[in-house]
Amino acid sequence: MTTQPTETNVFERRESEARSYCRGFKTTFTSASGSEMTDESGQTYIDFLAGCSSLNYGHNDPDMKAALIEHLTNDGIAHGLDLHTNTKKDFIEAFERHILEPRGMDHKLMFVGPTGANAVEAAMKIARKVTGRTNVISFTNGFHGVTLGALAATGNSYHRGGAGIELNGVTRMPYDGYMGEGTDTADILETMLEDKSSGMDAPAAIIVEPVQGEGGLNAARPEWLRRVASLAKKHGALLIVDDIQAGCGRTGDFFGFEEAGLKPDLVTMAKSVSGFGLPMGLVLLKPEHDIMGPAEHNGTFRGNTHAFVTARVAIEKFWADDAFAKDIARRADIVEKGLSALAAMIPGAYLKGRGMMRGVDVGSGELAAAICAKAFENGLVIETSGPEDEVVKVLAPLTTPDETLGKGLAIVLDAARDIVEPGQKIAAE
Amino acid sequence: MTTQPTETNVFERRESEARSYCRGFKTTFTSASGSEMTDESGQTYIDFLAGCSSLNYGHNDPDMKAALIEHLTNDGIAHGLDLHTNTKKDFIEAFERHILEPRGMDHKLMFVGPTGANAVEAAMKIARKVTGRTNVISFTNGFHGVTLGALAATGNSYHRGGAGIELNGVTRMPYDGYMGEGTDTADILETMLEDKSSGMDAPAAIIVEPVQGEGGLNAARPEWLRRVASLAKKHGALLIVDDIQAGCGRTGDFFGFEEAGLKPDLVTMAKSVSGFGLPMGLVLLKPEHDIMGPAEHNGTFRGNTHAFVTARVAIEKFWADDAFAKDIARRADIVEKGLSALAAMIPGAYLKGRGMMRGVDVGSGELAAAICAKAFENGLVIETSGPEDEVVKVLAPLTTPDETLGKGLAIVLDAARDIVEPGQKIAAE
Amino acid sequence: MTTQPTETNVFERRESEARSYCRGFKTTFTSASGSEMTDESGQTYIDFLAGCSSLNYGHNDPDMKAALIEHLTNDGIAHGLDLHTNTKKDFIEAFERHILEPRGMDHKLMFVGPTGANAVEAAMKIARKVTGRTNVISFTNGFHGVTLGALAATGNSYHRGGAGIELNGVTRMPYDGYMGEGTDTADILETMLEDKSSGMDAPAAIIVEPVQGEGGLNAARPEWLRRVASLAKKHGALLIVDDIQAGCGRTGDFFGFEEAGLKPDLVTMAKSVSGFGLPMGLVLLKPEHDIMGPAEHNGTFRGNTHAFVTARVAIEKFWADDAFAKDIARRADIVEKGLSALAAMIPGAYLKGRGMMRGVDVGSGELAAAICAKAFENGLVIETSGPEDEVVKVLAPLTTPDETLGKGLAIVLDAARDIVEPGQKIAAE
C-alpha cells in the first residue's frame, strides 16, 4: 500500500508542486471498476471520493466503456471542435428527451471548454451581456473554479490568493445558515438589493450552489433558494445555479435544484455530466438568454466527442426512468445512518449535506485529516472539505452497491474510533 | 453533402447560438481517420483544419487508438483527479526523455484544467505570484483564450466584447511586423520598459506566440523573439511562450520557439499535446517558478488519463527521433509551394506563417470565406483566420501523406480559380 | 425671493447640468454673515445647511475675516504648493497644541488636495501601501466622495453610476442598525473576517463615518464603532475614520469619534477644517503609517495658505477651551427638541443623528422635499439627506445663536404643519 520511492520519483522530479490529491493517497493507481480502485501493488480501495463527484456512475461503467470502445473501433470522431457529429446529436437528443422535456425545461445547451470553471466563466459572461451589468452576487464558501472570472466568485482565500491580481466584479453575500439559526441571510441580500445606497451595484446574476461541495457540504434550504431566486428575478438578475458538483443525481434528483423547484436562467454542469469522468462542460440556458454570437465564447475542446458517447449512455441508462433515483434515495439513507453514527462518536460533530453529498463536521481539519488517513490505510479513498478542511466528506459513486457502501462507512467509523479512543481526548475547536 | 433539415434539427433546437465551425461546414460528421473525415452520407473530406491544430497527428492514429482501447479494456483509470496513476507516470517519463532532456530543459509539468485557456490562466497566475507584479504584456492580434484572465491577453475585439466586464491587468504591445517593414516594434517595447514615466507598469510576464494562429498566421522573426525574451529577462518579467497552437510540431520543431532558441520561463500547451484530440492542458515551468502550493490552481479534469495514454504514444511514436521533423519540413515545402501559387493568383495576396502553419492573406474576409466555402463543396475542410478573417489558413495534420496534401492544395487553388476567374474582379480591399 | 430669468440666464446658458443645490434654492446669494445669508434682492435666510457642514463656525466669522484681510494686505503667501510658510507653521502648531496634544494623539498631518475626496483617496492609498493589501471595507450608505477611488467606497448608486467604469477594491458591510434592532451588524463583519472561505479578502482598511451625513444621518453606537475598530486591529486593517462631515465639532466634540473613544490610524478631514469654508483637505495619520514618499501623493493646492490662516484662527478661537463644546451641547438640545416635535407631527417619522447633525426621517423624499421647499419660502435654507432623500436635515452652524436656532426650527415646524395639515393624508411609503 505504500509507494516505492523509485515509482513516484518522476512525479517529484517533474510534476509541479501544485499537485494535491496525490499527496494524501500515496500510491499509484492502475485500474478501477465500479466503486473500487486498484493500485500497482494490487491493493484495492473503495472509492468515497469519486473524482470529487465526477464519477457518479462509478469507474468504467461497462455500458459506457463498451460504447466508447465501439466508437474507437469504428474510427468515430474523437475531436470535433464544435462541428456537428452524430455523437453530439445523439447526446443532445438523449438529454432533451430524458432530462429537459420531463422537467419542462426549454433550455438550450451551450458546449463550453470541458471544465466546470469554463462553464462558470461562460455563464457569468452571458449574464453580464444579457443584463448589461457587471456585478455578480456569489456566496460565502462558494467554489466556482480558479480561472480569473470564476475565481472572483469563489470564496476560498487560498485559491483567491493564487490570482496575484485583484478579483473584481463580484459581491459576496452570506449563504444560507451562515449567521447561525436565528438569521435568515436572505434578509441581508434583500435589504441591500432594495436600498439604492447600499453600495451593492445592480446585479447581472446571482450564482449559487444548491449544496456547497468544496465549501463544506452546506445544504441550502429550499425556501432560502426560492427566495434567492425570487430576489434575482425581482431585481433583474439572472439566476445561475452552479450544479457542477451537486448535479447529475448527487443530491437525489438529476439536478441539485429540483427539490427547491427552481427554474434557473442558467445552469452550469461539468464533473459527472460525461458519465465516465471524461472532461466535459455544459451551460444550460433559457432560449431568451442565448445571445452569445458564434464563437463569441469559444474553445478548442468544446467537442470532446468521446465524452458525448459516454454521456449519452449515462443519460439513457440511468435517467430514462426513476429506478436510479430510488437507488440513490436508499443509498443516501445508508450514508446518513453511517455518518450519523460518526457524528455521534465525536463531541460537537454534526452531519452536513444532502442526498449522496454528505459529510460530518468533526470540528477540526486535523481530526478530519487523521480520520481520512487512517481510512486510507484500511482501503478507503475519502477526503475532507470545508474552509478548514474540517468535514469528512462522502462522495461515493451513486452506483455503489449497498454492501460496499456499508463496508466503506464501517472503515470510516473504525478509523474514527481508532483515533478518538481509547480514552483519547479530541480537541475539536 | 448537404444536411437534411431533420438531421440538424436538434442542433438548431437545442444547441446554443454560440456554436460556430458547424455553420461553415454544414454536414454531420461520423468518422475520421488520418487526414480524412467522413460525414453521415458517406462523403469524405480532406481535413486542412485538424481541430485547429489539435490533430497534428491526424484522426484516430492507429497506435494511439490501440493503446486507448487496451487501456479501456483493462479498466485503466479514466478519471484520476491528480492522483498518481501509472498512465500519468508513463506520459511524464516519455515527455522527459524525448522532449525535455534532449532540449536541455529542466522544466516541470503542471497539469491544469484540460484547455489552453486554463494553461494560460495558470501561467499568468504563476508569473504574477512569482514576481509580485500584476501587469502582463501581450501582443496585438494575440489569442490566448476566452476565460477572463486569458481574455484580457487576447486581442480580438469580438471575443473581448463577450466579457461584459473590463479586462484588466494586461498591456498591449505591437507584435513583430505590426507597424510594417521599417519599424522594429521591439523598440517600442524597449523604450516603454526603460522609461519610468511611460505608464507601463513593471511587467510580471510577457506572453507571446511564436506564430499567431488565430491572429492571422503572423510569424515572428527569431531575432525579434530573442529580443523580447531578453527584454523580459532584463526587466524581471517571466517569458511565457504560448505554444498551444504553434507547438507539437506545427512549425517544424516540437516547440514553436525552438527555431529562435528561446528558453521560456513558462510554456503553455494544449491542443495537440494529447495527440488524439482529447482535452489536455499543460504548463511547463522552470523549477524556480514552481511556487504554486498544492491545489492552489486546481481543477477536476487535470487527470484526463485517456489523454495521458495517447499523449505518451504520440511522444514515443513521433518524437523519439528526427524522422517526423524531416517529414514536416518536406510537407511544409509542399504547402508553401501550393500557397505561393494561391497568393500569385490574387492581386495583393501574400503568404503568411511558418512550417505547417501557413496561410494566404487574400485581402478580404469575404474572398477568403468564398474560397473556403467553394473548397468545402469540393471535399476540403479549410478555415480562415486573422482580424478580418482575411487569411485562408492551412493547418493540415502533420502526418498528411504528401499526395493528400497535394490534393487538398489543388482543391484550394481550384476554388480560388473558380471564384477569381474568369475575368472576375476581386475587390480585395 | 424668486429669481428673475435674466439673472440666472448665464447659469442656464453656461453652467453644466451637474449643478445641484442651486436648483432647490432658486435665488442668487450675495453675502452672508454668521447664520444668515442674503440674496441679491436683500432677502435674508437662516442657514441650516451651512455648506453641508463646511461652515460650522458660520459665515465670515469676524476674527477669521480680519486675519485673512490682514494676510492679504501684507501680501502673505496665497498659494504655497507645499513649501514651508509661516502661515502653515502657525496652523500646524495650533492644531498640535489645541487638538492633538490634549487628546493624546501623536498623529502627523498630511496636507492633501483641498477636498474631502482627496483626503479619502490619500487615506485609502496609504492603507493599501502600509498593508500591501487592496481590499477596503466600507459601509452601506457611506459617502466618501466621487473621485474613482473614493467613489468605490461610496454607497449611493446614483453617484456610483456616474463612474462609467467598475468600482473595485471595496467590500461593503452593513452599517450599524442596517438590519434593524435585532441584529448587530458587526457580527456579520466579524464572521466574514474570521472565515477563510468567506470570500472577503484580508482588508487593508475599514473606513467608517461616525455619523453618516449623506447617508441619512445614521449615527453608529459607540460600542459598534469600538467593535469595528477592534476587528480592524485584530485583522491587520487600518481604521480610517472619515470625519469630513462629522468632525470639527459637528457631533459635539472636535472629532466625531471621540465619544466612542477611538484611536483611528487615519482620519480624513475637510469641510469645516479651514473654518471659513475655504477648500482644505487633511489626513491625520499615526507616525508609523507615514510611509508615502515625498510627493508620492501630490497635488497643486495642498498649500491653500488662506485656508491655513482661517483654520488657525478657528482652532484658537473655538477649541482652546471647552466653552464651545458646551455651546454645541446646549444647541444640540434645542435642535433635538425642535426635531422631536417635527417627528411627532408626522406618522412614522423619527429622529436621526447626533449632536448638531440631526434630522427627521419623514418617510418619503417627496414629503421631505416639500417641507424644505416651504421652509425656503419662509426664509430658511435647509436640505434633505438619505438614500431616498427622505430625511429633513439640520446642519446649522454650530455658532448659531440659540434664538436664531429656535426661529429656524419654528420655520421647519410651520412648513411641516402647512403641508401635513389640515386633515391632509401624508403617504409616507
Add this chain to the structure above:
Amino acid sequence: MTTQPTETNVFERRESEARSYCRGFKTTFTSASGSEMTDESGQTYIDFLAGCSSLNYGHNDPDMKAALIEHLTNDGIAHGLDLHTNTKKDFIEAFERHILEPRGMDHKLMFVGPTGANAVEAAMKIARKVTGRTNVISFTNGFHGVTLGALAATGNSYHRGGAGIELNGVTRMPYDGYMGEGTDTADILETMLEDKSSGMDAPAAIIVEPVQGEGGLNAARPEWLRRVASLAKKHGALLIVDDIQAGCGRTGDFFGFEEAGLKPDLVTMAKSVSGFGLPMGLVLLKPEHDIMGPAEHNGTFRGNTHAFVTARVAIEKFWADDAFAKDIARRADIVEKGLSALAAMIPGAYLKGRGMMRGVDVGSGELAAAICAKAFENGLVIETSGPEDEVVKVLAPLTTPDETLGKGLAIVLDAARDIVEPGQKIAAE
C-alpha cells in the same frame, strides 16, 4: 537664507513625509508679490516655479487682491456649495465674454472639486458616460493627477506605485516624439485603433496635454495634435485636452491647444484659472456632452467663491484684449534665448517646451538638481521636471518684468557655469 532648526521643527515633527517641494527650498516663506517671494529672514527670491504654473499672473496681483479684500469686507459669500452667487455669475459672464465667445466655443462650465485631478476625474467620467465605453487612451509621460481615476492616466511609475491597487481603464500610447524623429507615433495609435484585433478596446476618450509639464516639457507638434483629435473623432472617442498646466496663457494663448486649432470635447482646467493661486477646478464641455445629472459628480468646494472673485479679475484684466498675449510672446523669446545659452553650455543638452513653459534637458537628474540648488542659493526658486527629473524647468509668472526675467535666467546660467566649469566633467548619462 538657511532655516533655523527651531523654525522647521514643527514640520518635521508633525507634517507627513509626503511633503516635497519644501525639501528643495529649505526656508520658510512669509510673503510674495509679483514675481518675488520673501522668506522670514527677509531674503527675496525670484520665482521661476510659480506654483507649478498656478501663479501665471504672479503673486498677490494688486487688482485681484483689492477685489478679494473688498469681497471680504462686504461679507461676500466665501463658501457657496454650488448655489448661485453674484460672484459666480460675474465670473461665468467674464469667461463667456472674453474667453469662450471670441474663440467660438459653445462649451459649458462644470465646476468640480477645486483640483486638477478632480477636473480630470470628472472629464473621464463624462467621456465614459457619454460613450458607454470605459477605455481612455493617455500618453507616455502624461501627468493628470493622483486620485485613482486620474492616476490611471498618469504615466509616472513613482506616483502610480502609490496607488497600492491596480490602475485600470487606461491604454497608454507613445506621445509625439516618443520614438525619436523618424517615427510619427500617431501611426501606432491609428493602426491599433483601426485593427479590430489589436486588443485596444474602443476608446471613450483620448486625453492629451498640449505640452507635458510634469513629463519633461514635451511639446506636441500641432499636426500631431490635430491627427490625434481627428482619430478621436473618427473612432467615436471624446477628445479631452488636459490644459491644467499648459492653459491660462502659459504657452502663449489662453488655451494650450489654440495653436493647433483644436476644438476639444472636454477641457480640464485648474492651477492658474483662479488667477490668484486659489483652489479651483473647471471642466469645459461641449453642450452635447453635458449629460451628468444634478450632483452626479458633486463635491463640497465646487463653489470656492473667493476664487471666482479673483478669476473674474484675471480674465478681465489680462484677456480682454491681446496686449497680454504679446507680452507673453516677448517674454517667451527672452526665456528661449536664456535657455538656449544654458543648453549650449552643457554637452548634449537641449531646449524643450513651448511659450513660457520651457526647460532644458541637461541629461541627468543629478545635474539638473545641482543647478537648481545652486540657483536657489543665489535667490531663484526653480525646479526640475521629467521622468528622471533631468529637465531644468522655467515656469516664471507670465507677468514677470523683462528685467526680472533676465536676472533669473542669469542666475540659472551662473549656477550651471559654477557647476559645469572649470574643466569639470559632467556625466550626463
